[in-house]
Amino acid sequence: MLKEGQIRIPSGCAISGIISREGKPINGRDIVESIRVMHDRSNGLGGGFAGYGIYPQYKEHYAFHIFYDTQEAREECERFIDRHFDVINLSKIPTKKIPAITDEPLIWRYFVSPHPTKLADSQLDESEFVARCVFRVNTEIEGAYIFSSGKNMGVFKAVGFPEDVGEFYRLDEYEGYSWTAHGRYPTNTPGWWGGAHPFALLNYSIVHNGEISSYDANRRYMEMFGYRCSLQTDTEVITYIIDYLSRKKGLSLEETANVIAAPFWSTIEKKPEEEKLRLTYLRNKFASLLITGPFSIIVGFEKGLMMLNDRLKLRSAVIGEKDDRVYMASEESAIRAIEPELDKIWAPKGGNPVIVTVNE
């Protein structure tokens, strides 16, 4: 059977997210409890989490989480990392053996900073340098896969139900100001750890529920800019789009949302002239980055989360608020499970991004 990257696999999913607007620490246990409720939305072939603010002691450094199939792969990869980065710390990621999670690869974590001379030689900005290194490892080193590469954040994922994955990674030992979670229901996969979600690049991580019909249009466009969509998953390409628009093109997240879930022309037509011109401009300029088909995504980024539905709202998505916390999930039950008494709960409209950031 072909795995992610060799074939495109559609999947249904569950997603959940929590953020503290005050930047207060949230224990990883909460997000595990939230995603656990939506057990039936996944089928045991993938689960994962992203936590932000979890590595305060290493917050100036890129935290690489890497799967290795073999020791040889690890050695080759570490040689590559050594050549390009100063490694501040490295270790295996602590895990807990449980019966539900099997066949685990080698899972390592590195806190790194780009090698100053290598960076200068590359004539790239730091983030681009790091991103390119990640692409090189993932495409060129057989058996090595960097699945998390941001600062003060980390992705934890595996083949299994998400609540088991949370236990496996001992998430109750982490605290962060925001978390996202994903439970996967692929229709066809042998289950490859790298294929689980969230998908992350640098500080961006995406959990996504849906199957986008614009995939190949988006992918082929993104590949023009050096993004190699090796996994052939929606989440991967959405991550790259957000990275491209936000990081490379300097769009705000609202503007990014106006591109990927652009309003219908009929809606744009009714806007005031200035807004009409702006929306038309964005939609036309990045026409190939419009995402159609059902999706609900939670984008994790530094100091914030964004939830976005496709324009027709073909996937469920609800948002709840309680004090400084904002909850985002596929189902209300996933929010009630960890916060029964909400101040407010609502379903965002299709195409309207909900962006929550940590107050500075």
Added chain:
Amino acid sequence: MRYVIIGNSAAGIGCAEGIRKTDKDGEIILFSKEKQHTYSRPLISYWLEGKTSLEKMKYRPDHFYKKNKIVFRPSTEVVSIDPVGKTVRIQKGESVSYDKLMIASGSKPFLPPMPGIEKVKKRFSFMSLDDAVQLEKQLTPESRVLIVGAGLIGLKCAEGIRSRVGKITVVDLADRVLPSILDEKASAMIRKHLKANGIDLILSDSVASFTAKTAALKSGKEIRFDLLVTAVGVRPNTEQAAQAGLAVKKGIVTDLHMRTSDPSIYAAGDCTESQDVSSGTQRILALLPNAYMQGECAGINMAGGNSVFDKAIPMNSMGLFGLHMVTAGTYEGECYRKKTEDSYKCLYYKENVLKGFILIGDIGAAGIYTSMIREQTPLDSVDFDLLKKNPRLIAFSKDEREQKINTRFYREPVKG
């Protein structure tokens, strides 16, 4: 408002319909000398021939008077008009007042003095349905009929009774048939056709004297007959109008609004004179379409509308024993002629307008010619050579064609 109409034929009916176009409610009283529901006078010959029936001859449907709120007074002859008191007096001494009066009294047969005619017992004129009914009663397959007059009435009468009698002889003083509407060549063609259909024609001759069943002609011939029909001509009924002091020449004089010299009195139909557009002369145009249009015009004006009838022209269409002829206008100026075995065409034109035409046999689309006469269409604005061959709209200018076939309705060209 009370309208009084004298006459129940085309002009009278036209007048009533004209009034009703403008005034839906005013009182209309219509007097008819005859007893019948309005009927079409020219159909009496068709009736004799069996081509129509008394029912079909009705000029308007049975409900006509009722529907148009007309008080219909049949068998009631108006004997005099008092234009000062604005009343009309009818036979029985009754007076009826009017606000507007229409005189559509029609015409009557003209009978020149013919010695011994009083000796003829079976003697008929051929103007009214009563005449036809009287004549019809006497027809037998053996009857020998003498018709004096080879005009429209005489010949239609001949056609009407031909199959029902033994022999028909038509005598006329003129040297040809239908002298008022046909030229010599056309007359000759019709004469031949009549002869072929068993009508004996004696032309350039007239009756010198009658006995009960014989007529001695000026030429010395003697004709034996059983029935005599006199169809020498007609005269307008203008007596009451004249007595009332209205201007009368050959017929009652009207203006283009059909108003007589008295502003409350109008006149239309065979009793009036018209301005013949084709000849530019005042003349009596005793023709049904003309009568109707005059009557309608008068009716509209009587009811306070504004209508002008300035398109009067002579126009005749008739068939005799299956041969059709249509004629219109006056025969003056240059002439284009074309004759074949069974058709004849003659167009008269002068001073850049079509003046008149005669068509026999092939009469299709003749109205195009008629309208050219009526509208005085300048011949240099049309392809007259083409028109000579056939009456066709294609001979008109592009704009004119566009007007005729592709606009809401045809607007008459503005002249002057």
Added chain:
Amino acid sequence: MKRVYVNEKWCISCHLCEYNCAFANSGETSMVKALKGVTIRPRIRVEENDRVSFAVACRHCPDPICVKSCITGALSAKDGIISVDSWKCVGCYTCICACPYGAIQPDETRGVVQKCELCTRNSCGEPACVKGCPNGAIVFEEREKKQ
């Protein structure tokens, strides 16, 4: 009201209107049966020369001279449609002599006249000439408001 208008610009001189008219008024259900081997007597006729062609049928004038001229009362206008009552018509052809468009024809077989009645008296439902015109040269439309 809707009237038939002819735009000679689009007339292609195919004469189909004549055949469709003859067929519509034949009472037959098949054109072949109706028109094969007969000389057609349509109520619309195409006039043409080598440059121009157009069809002419009754314009249903608002102030119809044919109706006024009719000696029998067989022609009448109702709801804007001028029709002939062939029961009353005696075939005197006065209307033919009067119509400025040449749009009334003798019906020689019956000794009466015939004319376009906008297919209101046959089973066509709408004017057959309009329906069958391949180039929109004959239209049946409302123009009163535009004037």
Added chain:
Amino acid sequence: MINYLYPDYEIVRDPSKCIACRVCERQCANEAHSFDEEAGCMVADSSRCVNCHRCVSLCPTRALKIVKSDHTFKQNANWTGDRITEIYKQASTGGVLLSSMGNPNAFPIYFDKILINASQVTNPSIDPLREPMETKTFLGKKTGEIRRDEKGRILPYTEPQIELSVPIMFSAMSYGSISYNAHESLARAAQELGILYNTGEGGLHEDFRQYGANTIVQVASGRFGVYKDYLEAGAAIEIKMGQGAKPGIGGHLPGTKIVGDISKTRMIPEGSDAISPAPHHDIYSIEDLRQLVFSLKEASEYKKPVIVKIAAVHNVAAIASGVARSGADIIAIDGFRGGTGAAPTRIRDNVGIPIELALASVDSRLREEGIRDNVSIVVGGSIRSSADVVKAIALGADAVYIATAALLSLGCHLCRSCQSGKCNWGIATQRPELVKRLNPDIGSQRLVNLVTAWKHEIMEMMGGMGINSIEALKGNRLMLRGIGLNEKELEILGIKHAGE
């Protein structure tokens, strides 16, 4: 001299149905039909018949049909009847064989070997009757950095664009090659549809300036009718470098057709031949093209997108890459099945490549080079249905050009006799009595109907794929699968085989 040719087609008349109305006779400009007065019936001369079906369509009793003659040569798989007949023709005339419309030969039609996807279970299909389904498309460059004002607001500046309500345009057909009424039909339909039509190399008739916002004005090697006002009259300017039906060949409209308005519109004297050279004589290489592109932009003050139209030839991808870097805003690629008013038969039938392959390789090449945003891609050369449109867009086109399909909707029956100038449908002719047969009221409505119908079908297919906006279809090759294609073909098309 012996006439070696037997008519290709035979006119078959059902005498039991013919009512001798003579419509066929009046409608046939080739004078194939006549009335035999003596016999009292219609007769036909099949040798004059071009099989255009005008008579068949207008016969009110359906008494006519045209059949392929079964007259045959002795069977020979190599020397087919067509080849033999062509030799007879050339032996008799000594001339180049001329023909028109597109390549009729049995080359593979890749569109017919591509299948479209639909959503099932994992992803809902979208019902275009209930949900918005967007077909609006912009053509033009999408390059240029995002600029913001001092408050950080985006300045919505783009290079000149063409906006289309549906990604379909009417391809270039000159006034001269087609009739005034055909042009009017196209112009009016384009306006009503919110799309564009193309003047071709015949200039722009004064009467059609009113449709400027829906007009592409073409500049071709003959430069007929080109002047400043012309360049400014339309919504875009197209430089025609080549044409799919006759790559490498110029055009020749004989002087007999350069009369009246055509002469005026082309700005050449009446009776003079209108010869479009094979190349532009000021463009012998890509750098020359760039100069012309910018000359036209200068002349039109950079307000109009410039389209460069090329024929699909062997190295089309490399040519397109050059064009994409020439300053052009749009590349139009014309496949080898594209139509024409007249072309040498040998060229039409043997030169060029299929548009599907050309499109796929151009789109891939421009993406590989990262310059796909420099240009929009418009493809033509036998887009026959809405499915072809969907497939073309999924392969990577921004929009398509249709011309043959447009002419078909106007009544063309593909008799491929345009060069005779006796088009019975009033399309490819200048004879007034034939031109008037195409009433633009009807013609434009039929075009509107066609494109509207296609639009509905495109929306249905998009909805089936779960796509509700045409831009999400562009280049979305995963929505396509090949059938009966070999590895190489699949590789060029960039699609998987059905079942994969």
